[in-house]
Amino acid sequence: MKKIAILAALMTPLMALPVVAEMSVEDQIETRQSAYQFAAWNGKKIKAWAIEGSEEYSEQDIIAAANAIAAVANSGMGTLFSRDSANDRAENTRLKPNFFNELDNVKKIAVSFAQESTELQKIVADGDRTAVAEQFNKVVDTCKSCHDNYRAD
Ligand code: HEC
Incomplete structure (x- = not known):
């Protein structure tokens, strides 16, 4: 009886895992x-206006593009990066396995990606081309x- 109770207690957090944990490796990769x-x-749209100057400024498009990148x-x-989805174990992927030995650095990059994209989202609203290009x-x-x-x- 006691054994079953302990087992049940151990199982509960596992069952509370988010739905994404059940995604197949193929779905994670895709x-x-x-x-x-x-x-x-979306980045190409911002680049075309802010850096290359090949597109006219469209406030709506640039804001939408920055929102999409930040999203x-x-x-x-x-959660889309399981160990089994690296290119030493899975097909059709370019994810290198060293990703999983360097998770501190991965996290640092992912946090910067989020922070810099969120900053870009704020900056585009002003329409200042130089500032947008820089960010x-x-x-x-x-x-x-x-x-x-x-x-x-
Ligand atoms: C945290 C790491 C990381 C960040 C940040 C990141 N990428 Fe990637 N990117 C990858 C990895 C890993 C792959 C390979 C994925 C695979 O093949 O499973 C990839 C693949 C791609 C691909 C190819 C997709 C395909 O169809 O195979 C493009 C395009 C791309 N990234 C663009 C970008 C752009 C643009 C940004 C920034 C705005 C960005 N990535 C940010 C890690 C990253």
Whole structure:
């Protein structure tokens, strides 16, 4: 009887795990790739106006793009990275396994990605092109530092 009670107590937190924990490795990979691609697609719109000057300013589009990037950055993507989803164990992914040996650094990058994207979201509202370009570059630096370390070529 006692044994069963202890077992039940141990099981409860496991059963309270979020739904995402049940995602298949394939779904984790597809979801994170789509999320990054979506962020990149939105980043291109900001880049075209703020850095390349190849697009006219559209307040609505730039604000929407910054909101989308910030939403990705703040969405808690960590749950889409299980050890089994790295490229030494899974197919169709560029995630390097060293990601899981360097979680402190990964976390630092992920927090910067979220903070710099949230800052960009605030700055775009003013429509100051130089300020947006500067802040956009800070966001891109966080993308790059993650790719340089944890994304295979
Ligand atoms: C915390 C680390 C991290 C951050 C931050 C990050 N990425 Fe990535 N990105 C990855 C990894 C890892 C992959 C490979 C995912 C896979 O193949 O499973 C990837 C893949 C991609 C891809 C390819 C998607 C595909 O279809 O295969 C694009 C595009 C991309 N990232 C753009 C960006 C942009 C733009 C940013 C910043 C706005 C960004 N990423 C921020 C780690 C990161």
